[in-house]
Amino acid sequence: MEKRTLVLEAIAAKEAAYVPYSGFRVGAALLSKSGRIYRGCNIENAAYTPTNCAERTAFFKAVSEGEKEFLAIAITGDTDDYVYPCGVCRQVMAEFCDPEAFRIILAKNEDAYCSFSLGELLPGGFTAEDLKKVKKETK
Numbered sequence: 001m002e003k004r005t006l007v008l009e010a011i012a013a014k015e016a017a018y019v020p021y022s023g024f025r026v027g028a029a030l031l032s033k034s035g036r037i038y039r040g041c042n043i044e045n046a047a048y049t050p051t052n053c054a055e056r057t058a059f060f061k062a063v064s065e066g067e068k069e070f071l072a073i074a075i076t077g078d079t080d081d082y083v084y085p086c087g088v089c090r091q092v093m094a095e096f097c098d099p100e101a102f103r104i105i106l107a108k109n110e111d112a113y114c115s116f117s118l119g120e121l122l123p124g125g126f127t128a129e130d131l132k133k134v135k136k137e138t139k
Contacts, residue, residue, distance in 0.1 A: 010074040010075060013039035013041050016039075032067040034067065040060075055073060082106035094126070
C-alpha cells in the first residue's frame with residue numbers, strides 16, 4: 001500500500017476527533033498485516049487522564065477485532081508540523097510491532113510526510129522479552 005493512501009485515511013480519521021478542551025484534532029490510520037486499515041482519532045475527557053490518543057484508538061479497535069500484526073501507521077494533526085506519537089502510544093506499538101519493520105508515517109498534509117521505524121522513535125522499548133528476564137532474575 002502506498003504511504004499516501006494511509007495518510008489520506010489518517011486525515012479522514014481526524015474528522016471524528018472529540019476535542020472540546022484542546023481543540024487539537026489528531027487522526028491515525030493503522031495498516032494491519034491482513035491489509036485492513038483501522039482509523040483512530042483522539043478522544044478527550046474532562047478529567048484529562050482518561051483521554052485517549054488517536055494511535056491507541058486505532059490499535060485498540062484493531063486488537064478488539066482480532067488483529068495483532070501490523071505494518072504501519074500514519075498520524076496527522078491540526079498543525080503545520082509533524083505530530084509525533086507520545087511515549088505511551090509508542091509503548092503500545094512495541095507490544096504488537098517489530099521495532100525495525102513497523103513504519104510510523106508522520107504527515108503535515110496529504111503531500112508532505114516522513115517515515116520512521118518504531119525502533120528509531122522508541123529505542124530500548126519495554127517488551128514481553130524484558131518481563132521474561134525480570135521473572136528469571138527474581139526467582
